[in-house]
Amino acid sequence: MKRTDKKFVLVMVMTIVI
Numbered sequence: 001m002k003r004t005d006k007k008f009v010l011v012m013v014m015t016i017v018i
Helices: 003-017
Strands: none
Touching: none
16 A cells, blocks of 8 residues: 555545545
8 A cells, every 4th residue: 555545545544535
């Protein structure tokens, strides 16, 4: 897993949660 991928996934998850 790339760091950029992890950050992107985190942003997507946060957007979905919010």
